[in-house]
Amino acid sequence: MAEVTASLSIGQVAERTGLSVHALRFYEHEGLFVNPVRRGPGGRRVYGEDDVDWLTVCIILRASGMPLPALRRYADLVRQGVGNEEERLTLLREHQAYVTTQIGKLTECLDLIRFKVGVYEDILDPDGVGEHQCHAPVAPAGEERSSMASAG
Template sequence: MAEVTTNLSIGQVAERTGLSVHALRFYEHEGLFVNAVRRGPGGRRVFSHDDVDWLTVCIILRASGMPLPALRRYAELVRQGAGNEAERLALMREHQANVTTQIGKLTECLDLIRFKVGVYEDLLDPGSAGDHQCHAPIPSPPPHPTEVQSR
């Protein structure tokens, strides 16, 4: 049976995660790893499969818009271990609310884009007897968060 590699080079981790070597060094510098990055005999970074799993979580959280300070805080809490689950939950709930808001805004954008695609498809369809109006009533943008708070 083949031995499972537990010591991965930075290049191997970059290949497995899709992050660049530069990004991995940045993540280390920013304190985003749960475990300290180990060094091999020659001083080169050595990673484990757990590090790759953690990076996968980080990649998803960053792709969802989690700011670096929040991700750094989350990594700190995980590093501390049990006992701070309430704070981790609060951090995740806040991010969940932000992502939900972002999805709502993107859905509104997608609705307008779909409308425009339909208009142009109708314009380019020679058999269409449609109105060919390119402008739809554009909804007013939602108020800026600071405007909502001041009301």
């Protein structure tokens, strides 16, 4: 028995993915879809569940900071099929390292923000009625804690 693929309009896919209609057209133009976007009898774009699933992957990779050329390369590799898994793995490992570095940098930022929130909570609640703690953040390499903690 043949598998039935749902036919979704560009508006339905936009609603389901959170991408705009313009972004969907852009993704198609940039070659980011694994399968060619089908056209209905009237020439309108028709998508299937597999397209929505692939777009979800693209959205997550873009949100994590993957540049369009890397995403396009990944889509090309997936489109080619079996035989290039090592290259896909290398591409994804490189991106994983980038994301891990970004998480570390954001953690440092969050430490500073938490510290500053504690400082202002202490200023605004000198009697300590609220239960908050003000701990100095760990200074990034090359910076002194005192300059980081006292600025603004």
